[in-house]
Amino acid sequence: MFDMSYYTREQLQEILSELDAAIPQMKASHPDETELVMAFAERANAAGRNVSDADAGWFIEQLSAIQHRHSICG
Secondary structure (H helix, E strand, O other): OOOOOOOOHHHHHHHHHHHHHHHHHHHHHOOOHHHHHHHHHHHHHHHHOOOOHHHHHHHHHHHHHHHHHOOOOO
């Protein structure tokens, strides 16, 4: 049986902080809004694969806050 290990809240916060800090570079690398949204979603989805059900709502709220803070539509 496959044993899924999930990130802790602390690990998720670190991942989210890294993603937040990477946004300016992502914007420079992806000047097209659609490409930027796709790049953001790709990174968010990679982290989201290891989020427990208990943390999923919180994680999505944090991603939404990052998007809002950086004016990324999605």
